[in-house]
Amino acid sequence: MFRTKNLFSVLLAALATLLAAAPIAARADIVVNVDQGVTQPLPIAIPAFGGSSVGGQVSQVVTADLQRSGLFRPLDPNTFVQKRIDVNLQPQFDQWKQISAQALVTGQVTNDGDGRLRVDFRLWDVYAGEQLLGLQFTTTPENWRRLAHKIADAVYEKLTGEKGYFDTRVVFVAESGTKAKRIRRLAIMDQDGANPSYLTDGSYMVFTPRFSSNSQEITFMALRPTGASIYLLNIETGRQEALGHYPGMVFAPRFSPDGRKVAFSVEKAGNSDIYVMDLGSHATSRVTTDPAIDTSPSFSPDGSQMVFNSDRSGSPQIYVMNADGSGAHRISGGGGRYTAPVWSPDGKLIAFTKQEGGQFHIGVMNADGSGERILTSSYLDEGPTWAPNSRVIMFFRDSAGGGPRLWTVDVTGRVTAQAPYPLSASDPAWSPLLN
Amino acid sequence: MTHPFGPATRLALVVLAAASLAACASTKPAGPVAPRGPAEPEAPYRPPSQPGPVTQEQAPGVTPGSVQDFVINAGELVYFDLDSYTLRADAKPVLDAQANWLRRWSAVRVRIEGNCDERGTREYNFALGARRSNAVKEYLVSRGIPASRIDTISYGKERPLDPGSNEEAWARNRNARTAITEGAR
Incomplete structure (x- = not known):
């Protein structure tokens, strides 16, 4: 039943070396502002990578990643004057200006003598006529998708100033059968829906998986x-390994940021409180003692708070406390019922599920409770999880009588899309960037 | 997990079978009387055939102390108001009947399953369902049932009785079900 995917068993050697041939840009004239959301996604041209037959597949995965982010608008390859570009030659920028491409990605995939796959790629600022990025990655041939995700991450980071999130995976609960x-x-898959595989056999119900750091x-x-x-x-x-009996x-387990502890809820005589277990010693300490429901803990990135x-x-509301349980205070203020809070990896925001007016919403607020923004709305939107760059949230959406599906929304709320997994699924959890 | 409607469905089948047996045994209306013809020669005497063996069977119905008995005569479900785990007035007669039944059948162990409607989030509902199952447990204990005979679990919103997405379904799905786990006849 259990099958370790090759993603981890084969180490990806991401040798990011600056290509020496091209001039290094001191500045980028084109900048995608992620804070404003994007009303005009950046037009970007990504001609099929040359070299090995894998080249075209790599550039397609790069294109799909950037497109799904909502921040980029990959241009139709049929409009390209040059279909294939030699990665080692300066592009003819006028051709790309004609189709209003602001950025251009060129690349080439070759099989190294030792059986490894190598990709060279460059990112160009079309209007400034200069190279913004020139990198080389190598990996084993079966890992070509990760190589593509790393290129997409590099392009995303260069043009937005934020870390990418494409070389990641999502663990979730695959659902089937009647209600x-x-x-x-x-189940687990790459963030773009590729390589899905099951981790349990369905003989018992599973919920709320979370990745360690x-x-x-x-x-x-x-x-x-x-x-x-x-x-x-x-x-x-x-x-x-079972964490105690x-x-x-017992429910709602979450890793601490250093991966050494797990916080979770234990119910005794009807009262649910939050506990923390040290994974080394299995020593467990009780963190909340209130007779009310206390659950869905999420550590701050520095581990000092939950x-x-x-x-x-x-009514269910969101609270913040020190990691030892002291200083608990409510941060959710508006009307409605707030549940399932998740601290963003950059520490700035709390994502949550809010129930109000017969609808469920995914929203974010600052870590002090101010600045609440509602990002989505439907019959049931639940269970937010953060991409490692704190810019995109995945959640699950269910309709009355339908089945749950995975969705993403960017933190500005402008780009909402169904995640690329075509079956019923819930409880997504996004991995950190892979190494 | 036993489906809550399983025993009730079986009971209905038993009742139907009894009804059709009764129909077979009923007296048929008399046919027309034929004019008496010439006397037929009397058939030679035959001893009456031996009666077949009579097997004694349980009369169709509910075995006392069975799961079916509990479901029909005590009741396995009590319902809750929205986001509440307070026992409603209509729950207490059911729970009193459960307690009486459990006192009589002292080998029986139960598991109380707390359930919630789908208009809440996963983890909060696990906690709310645990409150509901515990509220029922406490009541049964207060009526003299040893806590050692009662397990509790919360299914949150994950095992709805009614798959519908409307007020009626949600009301049915806010429940605690007392399920017999061992000791029934």
Whole structure:
């Protein structure tokens, strides 16, 4: 049943070396402003990469990544005067200006003598007529998609000033069967939907997986008629370990940023509180003691605080406390019911699910509770997870009587799209950038 | 997991079978009387055939102490108001009946499953469902059922009784179900 995907078993050697031949741009004239959202995505030309037959596939994956971000508008290759560009020659910029391309990506894929795949690529500012980036990556041939994602990340970073998020994976719950007897399997895929595989066999229900900071381990909740459990699963080795045994419910496990602890909820006599377990010693300490529901913890990136969900005020709201449980205070202020808070990787924002007016919403607020913005709205939008660059949120959306699907929204709320996974799925969790 | 409607459906089948048996046994209307013809020669005497063996079977119905008995005569479900785990007035007669039944059948163990409607988020609903199952457990304990005979679990919104997406379905899905796990007849 369990099959380790080759992504991790084969080490990707990403030798990013500046190509010496081309001049290095001191500045970029073209800048994509991610803060404003993008009303006019940047027109970018990505001709099919030359060299090996894989070249065309690599440039297609780069194109799809950049397009899905909503920040770029890859131009139709049929409009290109030159279909294939030698990566080592200066482009004829006038040709690209004619089709209003502002940026141009050229590349070439070759098979190295030792059986490895090598890609050279350059990013050009068409109007300034200069190279912005020239990089070379090598990897094993089966890892060509990761190579493409790394190129997309490099282009994204150069043009937006923000880290990319394309060389990442998503762990989620694949759903099938009727509503009353839903089958739930832990599953994993690349962020663009490629290489999906199952991690559990569906003989028991699974929920709310989360990646550790090193992307090798997942923590998740399992629910059987005999009770609930939380697990650690090493996705490279397949080793699975129960984190303690609890007579009541145990749920909502989350790694600390250093991966050494897991916070989760334990229910005793109907009361759910947040606990933290040290993964080395399995020593467990109770962090909240309120008789209300305390659940859905999420550490701040520096590990010093946790945001969590509590109904101690009478309805579910969002609170922040120090990691030891002291200093808890409410940060959600508006009307409605707030649940499932998640701290952004850059520490600035809290994403959440909000229920108001018969609809569910994904929203964000500053870590102090100010500046709330609602990004989505539907019958059920739930369970936000952050891309590692804190710019995109994945969540799941369900319609009355439908089935859940994975969706993404950018943090400005302008670009909402169904994630590239065509089947019923919920509880997505985005990995950090892969190494 | 036993489907909550399983035993009820089986009961309905038993009742139907009994009804059709009754129909077969009923007296048929008398046919027309034929004019008496010439006397037929009397058939030679034959001893009456031996009666077949009579097997004694349980009368169709509910076995006392069975899961079916519990579901029909005590009731397995109690319902809750929106985002509430307070036992409603209409839950108490059901839970009193559950407690009486469980006192009589002292080998029975139960698992109380807390359920929520789909108009909440996953983890909050696990916590809310746990409150509901615990509220039922506490009530049964207060009626003399040892806590050691009662397990609780929360299915949150993950095992809806009614797959619908409307007020009626949501109301049905806000429940706690007392499921017998062992000791039934």
